Amino acid sequence: MARYVESVEVIPPAWRLVTSLRDLGYDFVTAVADIVDNSIEAKATEIHIDVEFDGEHSYVRIADNGTGMSSENLIEGMRFGTMRDYDPDALGKFGLGLKTASLSQCDKLTVVSRWNPKRADMAAFSWDMDHIKETNKWAIIRIPADEIDIWTKNWLKKTPGTVVLWERLTRIISCNNPEGGGAHRNILSMCRDLELHLAMVFHRFLSGENPGYKLKMFLNGNEIEPWDPFTKTEPKTVKMKPVRIPLEHEGIRGEVLLEPYILPPQEKFSSRDAWERASGPRKWNLQQGFYIYRQGRLIQSGGWSRLRTPDEHTKYARLSLSFSPLLDEAFKINVVKMRAQLPTEIRDRLMREVEIVVRAARDRYDKSSKQKSQTPSRTSVRGKDKTPKRPLTHEAGSWTLDEIQEKLLKTANSNERPIIERVFNRLRQSLKT
Numbered sequence: 001m002a003r004y005v006e007s008v009e010v011i012p013p014a015w016r017l018v019t020s021l022r023d024l025g026y027d028f029v030t031a032v033a034d035i036v037d038n039s040i041e042a043k044a045t046e047i048h049i050d051v052e053f054d055g056e057h058s059y060v061r062i063a064d065n066g067t068g069m070s071s072e073n074l075i076e077g078m079r080f081g082t083m084r085d086y087d088p089d090a091l092g093k094f095g096l097g098l099k100t101a102s103l104s105q106c107d108k109l110t111v112v113s114r115w116n117p118k119r120a121d122m123a124a125f126s127w128d129m130d131h132i133k134e135t136n137k138w139a140i141i142r143i144p145a146d147e148i149d150i151w152t153k154n155w156l157k158k159t160p161g162t163v164v165l166w167e168r169l170t171r172i173i174s175c176n177n178p179e180g181g182g183a184h185r186n187i188l189s190m191c192r193d194l195e196l197h198l199a200m201v202f203h204r205f206l207s208g209e210n211p212g213y214k215l216k217m218f219l220n221g222n223e224i225e226p227w228d229p230f231t232k233t234e235p236k237t238v239k240m241k242p243v244r245i246p247l248e249h250e251g252i253r254g255e256v257l258l259e260p261y262i263l264p265p266q267e268k269f270s271s272r273d274a275w276e277r278a279s280g281p282r283k284w285n286l287q288q289g290f291y292i293y294r295q296g297r298l299i300q301s302g303g304w305s306r307l308r309t310p311d312e313h314t315k316y317a318r319l320s321l322s323f324s325p326l327l328d329e330a331f332k333i334n335v336v337k338m339r340a341q342l343p344t345e346i347r348d349r350l351m352r353e354v355e356i357v358v359r360a361a362r363d364r365y366d367k368s369s370k371q372k373s374q375t376p377s378r379t380s381v382r383g384k385d386k387t388p389k390r391p392l393t394h395e396a397g398s399w400t401l402d403e404i405q406e407k408l409l410k411t412a413n414s415n416e417r418p419i420i421e422r423v424f425n426r427l428r429q430s431l432k433t
Helices: 014-021 028-041 071-078 097-103 129-135 150-158 181-201 272-278 325-331 344-374 401-411 416-432
Strands: 046-052 059-064 108-114 123-128 161-167 216-219 243-249 252-262 289-294 297-301 317-323 392-394 397-399
Touching: 028 046, 028 059, 028 097, 028 161, 028 181, 046 181, 059 150, 071 097, 071 108, 071 123, 097 108, 097 123, 097 161, 108 150, 123 129, 150 161, 181 216, 181 297, 243 325, 243 344, 252 325, 252 344, 289 325, 317 325, 317 344, 401 416
Parallel strands: 046 216, 289 317
Antiparallel strands: 046 059, 059 161, 108 123, 108 161, 243 252, 252 317, 289 297, 392 397
16 A cells, blocks of 8 residues: 555645645634634534643644544545535635644644544544655655554544644744743643633534534543633623624625623622633723624624724623624635624624614613712721722722732732732832822
């Protein structure tokens, strides 16, 4: 059996062509999300993502229990420029995600898949950038069964599905010393960002909001909890009347569903933790606006799409805007699937609807601010302390010095508490003068 499935010379040099394909806008979190799209399309109910730091031998592995691919389908799926008919409901769009998203992050991509539920036969192929650079030939490398790693074999013995492995992470571990602490910290930071991103982008799949489908996703063994931008479980969240807007673009007819929500102010949330979680990855002011969904998958998280600018007084306004893949051209979805443009045919109608939502959000903000201003100041936690209470503006509201000190003391260890006490005593003395 031939080791190299394809061996076609390419002008310009093949490795340069692949390098140019990397300039499509992927970063680590969007690249992983693109692989997750494929798993969801394959009807996976579990996805396990493992990011292992081991210096130059670090890797990212994404495994699912979806329908898997036969050897022929896997070769076709890994080929650049493959022709493919997409289901209208598919999350995939351009047929580039598996290859381009992966190779934007690594120099070696290996995919192993099992499709037959009655047999544990596995198909395994690899793209290796070093081989392409050395030979200047496209060559999908067939991986013999005895070279498939033990973890992947064990996973695919239990269930049909697919395992995607990224190795030689030269674009993820960009430090001069891949074995050092800086590279390790970079990986840890990227994992935190990845968890937030996946919890947000796929929250409707993780929560079971999409009818008939519930997904579980794990990052390094920990289950990812969905992040709902509309805090629908909060009793004081206001859901406004949904609006259906017809849209015709270049002969294609469809419908856009707009669902506006007005989130509660801090004092109306069930807890401070719930309030802080609702603030989102970019915090309150930048998370207001449109949340644009394509087939239940989040494309854009916040922002007003040039209809208006973010405003402190309207930060409680968040609007779900959903459309089907039939309207992709109208919304000008980019390859990375993290940006959309509002179609010109419905911008005026959306502007009118936005004004209604913005007024409701501003009213709620103003009422909350008025109630706060009428609330008497809290007495000092330290009864003998006569220092005037000067509020500190914070994302979650206004805190007094005593509240800040109390919060810090609760989270500090025994060595840090005396230092915090001394610093706050000096601060109070300076405020009295």
